[in-house]
Amino acid sequence: MKPKLTLPLALSLVGLVLPLAACGGGDGASGSSDRTITVLGAASLTGTFTDLAAQFEKDHPGVDVKLAFDSSATLAQQAVDGAPADVLATADTETMDSAKSALANAPQDFATNTMVLVTPKDDPAGISRFSDINRSGVTYVACVDTAPCGKVAAALMSDNKVTSKPASLEVDVKSVLAKVTSNEADAGFVYATDAVAAGDQVRTLSIPHATDEITTYPIAPLTQSKESGLAQQFVDLVLSDQGQQALQDAGFGKP
């Protein structure tokens, strides 16, 4: 039996080693900096915070900003569990409150986001206004209501008396967007910023009452930070005119 297992074994070894090799390459590139701060950001902040981190590194030579993007709830939990990080920015105030024990300062609101409906570029289901998602045969997706994006989507569905059901409740807003851009769904509930980021891959429609369900993004330095000065400076950059401009370019609203 032994020789017959060689091939699958060899394949699994290749599978195990490849990601390791890839990791090794990535680490080497950023190894020269002597001071590092780690910023935990809600997934919707990916583009803006990547740009702001580059700006921050330019303003502070020798400082390396590491970014981790995930769902707000996951990041808040990691912050409470003592993850080695310096700043936390979430996509709603509720998850920020759940991380209260790990916050060094009171959180400050730095941006807002509204929800929009996006369809694939060629609009396979012919959706011209929001209420079209009620038509039978329209496949639309939203976040699950345990995620902040799902809470907003559920509130908007109830505000607009939506009678149809989503085909799937995705765990985060990027998955919703992916279902739409890959044309596996006719429409999806995403944040205005996701629609901006997707560019001309999607068509964007406004949702009635969306302004009643605005999400607010808070940011705060963390107690476990070993670079509390730098952490506060990063928060200040996000709140500065420059930071605010970058956020608005990405589709965020003012706090």
Place this chain on the structure above:
Amino acid sequence: MTTRADTRGRDTLGRPPLVLVVPGAVAAALLVVPLVSLVLDTPWGSFLSLLRTQAVLDALRITALASAVTVLACLLLGTPLAWLLARVDFRGRALLRAAVAVPLVLPPVVAGVALVSALGRNGLVGSVLRDTTGVTLPYTTTAVVIAHTFVSMPFYVLSVEGALRASGERYDVVAATLGADRWTTFRRVTLPLAMPGVLAGSVLAWARSLGEFGATITFAGNYPGTTQTMPTLIYQELQSDPEVARTLSMILMVVSVAVLAALRNRWLTTP
């Protein structure tokens, strides 16, 4: 089960060396400690009330259904494939065997992406299916089963193929010289001899299906009652209420251990 020869051998061999005992104990601790912590961390007070909620019942039903159909699909489709790989010489056999093993090392999310590009409504096969029959697979329980079968089948096929090769072709040849055709030989000789591999493979495939998450959520989506399985429900609850997620994990663990324990006796006593 210990025979006299065994005991005598053990005396002669001496004490187990520390160089094997210590790493073995570390490995055992790594496997056991997290499970014990999960048991200790579970808020048992809410266990039964949570077990009765519609979402959990739905997720358990989908998980049970999907894993049962997955094992069935493995038996019906995987057994012939394993037999082809073990017994029939054809061009590209080595390549096919490698391809069959690939889902083993594929991250499940990638498996999901692969399934979307093949069977999604704009996929290679999916678009043809949609144009000819109007059927779309994503967001259906069928899609859950397909995702589970995709990730579980390699375990089954490799296990059965190994058993087929281990039992060898000699009995097949004897059956053939006694006048049995190949189908009769397969049914009466080959398959019974490979039964331990079939059972082990079924258990492996079933266990893999039970824990399947990445491919399912990517390909089939997540909706209570149609595509939401226990692992997706657990992941979703982890975002809002880790306590609930822990209890749900416990439910999944209790169910799977119970089924495994029930199967174990049969499985181990079969030749």
